[in-house]
């Protein structure tokens with residue numbers, strides 16, 4: 001639960017999500033990251049910044065989680081494939097929630113309906129919550145939760 005009014009939400013995206021739109025549209029949908037950003041910006045009140053980023057680099061994603069701690073920013077995180085094996089990312093995510101900041105793990109798809117290697121998340125155990133399977137709406141629901149819980 002955040003106590004201060006939220007002025008910025010970090011929306012962090014892991015590997016291959018920069019290819020949304022052209023990457024397996026039958027699985028991930030036809031929208032790209034710009035479409036996602038527009039959807040989120042339209043869903044928040046004025047005065048709340050959506051800071052949406054994507055990287056294929058595990059170290060950069062970890063650095064952004066450190067930045068979230070230092071700037072007291074709530075986080076929506078789609079760790080993409082790192083979900084399933086990155087203990088470094090898990091430890092960084094734990095720093096966010098241990099600092100009392102919400103970190104909502106999101107997935108566009110429902111990984112539990114897919115290949116068995118996608119069924120395990122090493123992030124979920126340190127996340128505030130998990131939203132999966134609702135396409136870009138997974139992110140919108142996560143942002144909505146963050147704004148509601150900060151009221």
Ligand code: DHK
Nearest residue numbers: 016080081107108109111118
């Ligand atoms: C995105 C990915 O890139 C996959 O590696 C995950 C996730 C699922 C998603 O549904 O957003 O397994």
